[in-house]
Amino acid sequence: MSKREETFLLEPERYEFRALPMHQFALGRRDFFRIFGAGLAVFAVAKDVSAVQETAPGPRGFHNEELPKEIGAWLHIGEDGTVTGFAGKAEIGQNVRTSLAQTIADELGVAFASVRMVLADTALTPFDAGTFGSRTTPTITPQLRKVAAAARELLVAKAAKQWNVPAEKLVAGDGKVSDPVSGKSLNYAELAREDIGAQIPLVEDAIKPTSQWTIAGKPIPKADAREFVTGGHRYTTDLRPEGMLYGKILRPPSFGATLISYDNSVVKEWSDVVLVRDGDFVGAAAPTVARAEAALAGLRVEWKEVPQISDAEIFSYLKKNAQPSNEPRFRQAKGSMEDGLAAAAHKLDASYAVAYIAHAPLEPRAAVAQWTNGKLTVWMGTQRPFAVRDDLADIFHVPERNVRVIVPDTGSAYGGKHTSDAGLEAGRLARASNGRPVKLVWTREEEFTWAYFRPAGVIDVKSGIAADGKLTAWEFHNYHSGTSGIATPYAVANQVTEYHQVPLVLRSGSYRGLAATANHFARETHMDSLANAAGLDPLEFRLKNLTDPRMRAVLESGAKAFGWPRKKSAEGQGFGVAAGYEKGSYVATFAEIFVDRAKNSVTVKKLVEVFECGAIVNPDGLRNQVVGAMIQGLGGALFESIQFEKGRISNSHFSSYRVPRFKDVPEIEAILLDRKDIPSAGAGETPIMAIAPAIGNAFFDATKIRLTKLPLHPELHLLG
Amino acid sequence: MAIGLELEINGEKYSVHYPPDTPLLYVLRDELGLTGTKYGCGEGMCGACTVLLAGTARRSCQIPVSAAVSKPITTIEGLEKNGALHPVQQAFLDAGAFQCAYCTSGMIMSSVSLVQSNPHPSAEQIVQSLQGNICRCGTHPRIIEAVERAAKAIQGRSK
DSSP states (O other): OOHHHHHHTSOTTOHHHHSOOSOOOOOOOOOBOTTOOSEEEEEEETTTEEEEEEEESSOOOBOGGGSOTTEEEEEEEETTSOEEEEESOOOSSSOHHHHHHHHHHHHHTOOGGGEEEEESBTTTSOOOSOSOTTOIIIIIHHHHHHHHHHHHHHHHHHHHHHHTSOGGGOEEETTEEEOTTTOOEEEHHHHHTSOOOSOOOOOGGGSOOGGGOSSTTSOOOOTTHHHHHTTOOOOGGGOOOTTOEEEEEOOOSSTTOEEEEEEOTTTTTOTTOEEEEETTEEEEEESSHHHHHHHHHTOEEEEEOOOOOOGGGHHHHHHHTOBOOOOGGGEEEESOHHHHHHTOSEEEEEEEEEOOBOOOOSSOOEEEEEEETTEEEEEEOOSOHHHHHHHHHHHHTOOGGGEEEEOOOOSOOTTOOOSOHHHHHHHHHHHTTTTOOEEEEOOHHHHHHHSOBBOOEEEEEEEEEOTTSOEEEEEEEEESSOSTTOSOOSOOSEEEEEEEBOOOSSOBOOOTTTTHHHHHHHHHHHHHHHHHHHTOOHHHHHHHTOOOHHHHHHHHHHHHHHTSSOOOOSTTEEEEEEEEEETTEEEEEEEEEEEETTTTEEEEEEEEEEEEOSSOSOHHHHHHHHHHHHHHHHHHHHTOOOOEETTEESOOSTTTSOOOOGGGOOEEEEEEEOOTTSOOOOOSSGGGTTHHHHHHHHHHHHHSOOOOEESOOGGGGTTO | OOEEEEEEETTEEEEEEEOTTSBHHHIIIIITOOTTSOOSOSSSSSOTTEEEETTEEEEGGGSBGGGGTTSEEEOGGGSOBTTBOOHHHHHHHHHTOOSSOTTHHHHHHHHHHHHHHOSSOOHHHHHHHHTTOOOTTOOHHHHHHHHHHHHHHHHHHHO
């Protein structure tokens, strides 16, 4: 699948996938497997083609473009018994380095500690479109299981041949193949040492059922955890290759500004500074950050600015500038809204809005780039190393095989590290730096300004319910924010769901859960209003309109843990519920808040969330992700919003862009439902999306004031 | 104008040549390679760059290197003694109190400062003293748990 085709099928709100790179340069594709020593290498092909095996009697050299792109994972068993798994996914704090190694260890039958993962290195790992969409667990985990099962079967076959006994009489596990009858055993290291032969086992049937998991499903601590408590782990921002220079980019004063004059006469003779001007791109590389900054400060430049939309007018702009689309996937309809509304005892129309918000990963975007003999290596904290490689190859007009992108385990991303910007910038500066590596670390202000945002959006809902509380009509229009989670999980015969594209105002793109947070906020708030209109309990109303047993299960188990319906024990108390389904997983969130009108304050006291994503691979890592999403969700729910005027971000610092801190964290209970009978889905996103509506609904319960915009800023509404 | 400065970091003496107003953070990271101390904002608002200066948690991005002269500096790299983790490091490890872990160094340094000055911190005091440290992954409950565990471990050790 080409890059263009692949993006076409993605959610439309991944605007950054289709955006041009931030820079266009005026000027003028992989060697692989050297690292494989002798041993056994097994590849799995996606699309359920059986595994392909390669034996590696000695160092091999072949290019990975010779391998079909369907290959998503492979592994190698060294002569010392070390197992190495390879996948193109990046570790960004979601703990896949651990969960993927667990999967291999479980399937192959070796200790967790003997498995190491090589991740997100375009020269060493299989092609991967990117670490997004909660896809690692549902796609890579089964592939690694397949290769691990294939490897295990090959090792068993080898032992069977050597002992002249049927393979099915042998047992594989604990890093060895044993014959329970004769008591003989050979460890994997010994078996991997020799040529395995050409047999390709049918691995589909060989994969362990969840009931036989021994290492998967267990709360194994984060791989390499010690490195993170000692400061030993090297993030991209920490790299210091020999001879490295520090880069700085001259940013325009506002979005869309173009460079109209450039005078470098003051600094051009600075012998320790590399100055680059390429179109509107201006940057410097120098022995220190301060020196690079000084060089840029010494330039005399003029920019031509252009008018820009401000935050004050954004919502009306989005409604007015919706563009007609003939993409059928953007509009889903069934039944007749007219009939549905005619059958309704209560009708309710409402409009909802969500602000732009920033990912604000604590490790800012950063890259280290080095050119050596026309080949470029870039270390970068990115979720899409192969896309970055392709962008670098395009922009520098070099073959893809001459570009290598390596992703050190990264200081978080949340959907924000999909673009190539920092890599392109560091690469451009490095190209002028005579072979010296250049490190570029975006400042916090650059992060808040030149990255991209979760898009703002407006959502209009029209609805009707019958006297018995059953939904009769549901019409849902999302302007700009996107399609994720747009389809209602509630049963309603007459419905229209439509996404309306609007030209970008701010650079926008993916964020944890994408538009699912906006769509769930609108839908679950609206459902709460409908329950109120019908005089029904909000939970009862939802269950009345739900048939999906998994969604019912998360709601029912949350209600039990929370004690829903709860009696108010204090003035100002409010309880709210919200739920949803997205990307193969289910969530229900219950919130207790406390409103103190005298102090004009609103406190979230407690959140209970139930999450179900099929069979749990690592309950400890999953709990971290779920609780983390809940806390991150508090920011977008309560106070996070990007403010902008005249093409400038007005709150580009942590002092003015508020993110959740310790005092904002309520009592949290996360309940993980483990469905061993259902294939594992990803979990990075869905747990965030019901937080905002649960809190907004609790605020309504406490005050009878309905909040329809994110962030809720509930305290602002107490004054009337 | 760069001047010669003597620093004492993790019990070792270092001579550096830097403009005196350079934030300590950049000297630690760029000059001395002590990259366990992280850049998160450069504005004293996130706590990722926290070090101990004369035993107290300080944001190294806000301290001119000249102000750190003749005061002992401890960074995350200086906590481990003879291969044994500091009880706060061990507690973070045991509690799994990290996700991307980029904030972890700063969280640990702030927590060390807390438990050194207050061996019996309440949950409220922990929250108060870590309020300036940002964790974007939302690992706060485990971080509080880790500090509580560390305080208990230190009390147990001193008995």
